[in-house]
Amino acid sequence: MIQKKQSHSSFSGQLGFIMAAAGSAVGLGNIWRFPYLAAKDGGGVFLIIYLVLVLTFGFTLLVNDIAIGRHTQKSPIQAYEMVKPGWGFLGRITFLVPAIIMTYYAVIGGWVLKYITIYFVGEWHAAASSNYFSSFITSPISPIIYGLIFMILTSVIVYRGVQNGIEKFSKICMPILLFMIIAIAIFSLTLKHTENGVTRTGLQGLAVYVIPDFSGMTVGKFLSVLLDAMSQLFFSLSVSMGIMVTYGSYVKKDIDLNHSINMIEIFDTLIAFLAGLMIIPSIYVFAGKSGMSSGPSLIFVSLPKVFNAMGKIGVIFGAAFFIMVAFAALTSCISVLETLVADCSEIFKAPRKKVTLILTIIYSIATVIITLGYTVFYFKLKLPNGTVGQLLDLADYLSNSVLMPITSFLSCVLIGWVVKPKLIIDEMELNGKSFKRKNIYKVMVKFVAPVIMVILFLQSTGFWQWLLRF
Numbered sequence: 001m002i003q004k005k006q007s008h009s010s011f012s013g014q015l016g017f018i019m020a021a022a023g024s025a026v027g028l029g030n031i032w033r034f035p036y037l038a039a040k041d042g043g044g045v046f047l048i049i050y051l052v053l054v055l056t057f058g059f060t061l062l063v064n065d066i067a068i069g070r071h072t073q074k075s076p077i078q079a080y081e082m083v084k085p086g087w088g089f090l091g092r093i094t095f096l097v098p099a100i101i102m103t104y105y106a107v108i109g110g111w112v113l114k115y116i117t118i119y120f121v122g123e124w125h126a127a128a129s130s131n132y133f134s135s136f137i138t139s140p141i142s143p144i145i146y147g148l149i150f151m152i153l154t155s156v157i158v159y160r161g162v163q164n165g166i167e168k169f170s171k172i173c174m175p176i177l178l179f180m181i182i183a184i185a186i187f188s189l190t191l192k193h194t195e196n197g198v199t200r201t202g203l204q205g206l207a208v209y210v211i212p213d214f215s216g217m218t219v220g221k222f223l224s225v226l227l228d229a230m231s232q233l234f235f236s237l238s239v240s241m242g243i244m245v246t247y248g249s250y251v252k253k254d255i256d257l258n259h260s261i262n263m264i265e266i267f268d269t270l271i272a273f274l275a276g277l278m279i280i281p282s283i284y285v286f287a288g289k290s291g292m293s294s295g296p297s298l299i300f301v302s303l304p305k306v307f308n309a310m311g312k313i314g315v316i317f318g319a320a321f322f323i324m325v326a327f328a329a330l331t332s333c334i335s336v337l338e339t340l341v342a343d344c345s346e347i348f349k350a351p352r353k354k355v356t357l358i359l360t361i362i363y364s365i366a367t368v369i370i371t372l373g374y375t376v377f378y379f380k381l382k383l384p385n386g387t388v389g390q391l392l393d394l395a396d397y398l399s400n401s402v403l404m405p406i407t408s409f410l411s412c413v414l415i416g417w418v419v420k421p422k423l424i425i426d427e428m429e430l431n432g433k434s435f436k437r438k439n440i441y442k443v444m445v446k447f448v449a450p451v452i453m454v455i456l457f458l459q460s461t462g463f464w465q466w467l468l469r470f
């Protein structure tokens, strides 16, 4: 067994680990992508597929990352080399993912902060107009300032350390987030609105969300729902970006990984489900079935319109919503920066506080550059997956669509075929608890997950669509 060095950080216990890891997993993906996919992909049909995948495929990737971290007690840059000499290159590829994500995460976090202020300074009617968001992100100073504030908030928490910063913050933040999302979801089910003589209610919106809609379900459509669910899931669990390896390395050897991993899965899936419960009915009531959009435009354009249409209560609803989103984004951003801090402290053998300061300076500059991607550095690029984007979308595409499937694929090959799953299974059973989903895990890590990763990679690079033409 590898002895833990005295200087290595750690979580104080199981709860701290679960809250921090769930904080990383629960992020913008849960809020702005999951509800959209559920509405688009036949409501309950998507929910069922997603649930099955969480328990098999998502679980396998989460186990890989966390167990590798705990086994080696190293950050990703060294962990893979330690698992199998010669595989250090995988650590270096994995390092690139948070290094890229960090360039733009604070930019989006800044947008969320801006939208919180809108509800406090009474600008929320203006925010309901269609071009408010685009004129904000293309304005010269304001998005930079908000982005930098978000960056500094993240850095302050990471600077305070694993136990005093990340763990303490997550333990406060995650229960508040859960409480707020439940409250908003319940309220959104009580909504009612009449337009052109047609009344739509929140409960009808609930039906759109949860009742499986098989109409028009062909084999091709089913496959596309499957792909949507797979890509959403692995992004949502924060796997394959080194984050869960880093957090895993802070878990003490006497902690039961089985229970912790179950809790992280439950937390992430529950919040995604609740996000749908809060967003789908409110959009349905005020904008009908076709009102759902995905990504930034869902929360920064469509929802402010809904909050405005709600009348006075919309101010409270809107402010609560954006505060909750800020919590979700902050705990995710913290996990990205922490992974970089852990990696760089090991690479440069430097103290974490110094590394945090230097990374804060570097990523503050990056935040400014990415923000300027909407103005000074504006360009339009057609990405291989068919979308058109600028600097932020390009960074997002490289990290999430290209690098993440590659790291996941390679880590499954490493565990499934090179060092064999026993290494991970032993780590899961270290403190005498049996690894209940052991058999599913073995099949998934050897056969299913690598194939899924190849398909996701082919899809995001455009090859899949090309192959389907034949």
Ligand code: PHE
Binding pocket: 024, 025, 026, 027, 028, 029, 030, 101, 235, 236, 237, 238, 241, 243, 332, 333, 335, 336
């Ligand atoms: N898991 C987060 C989500 O679902 C996304 C995330 C991405 C977190 C990158 C950290 C880093 O939104």
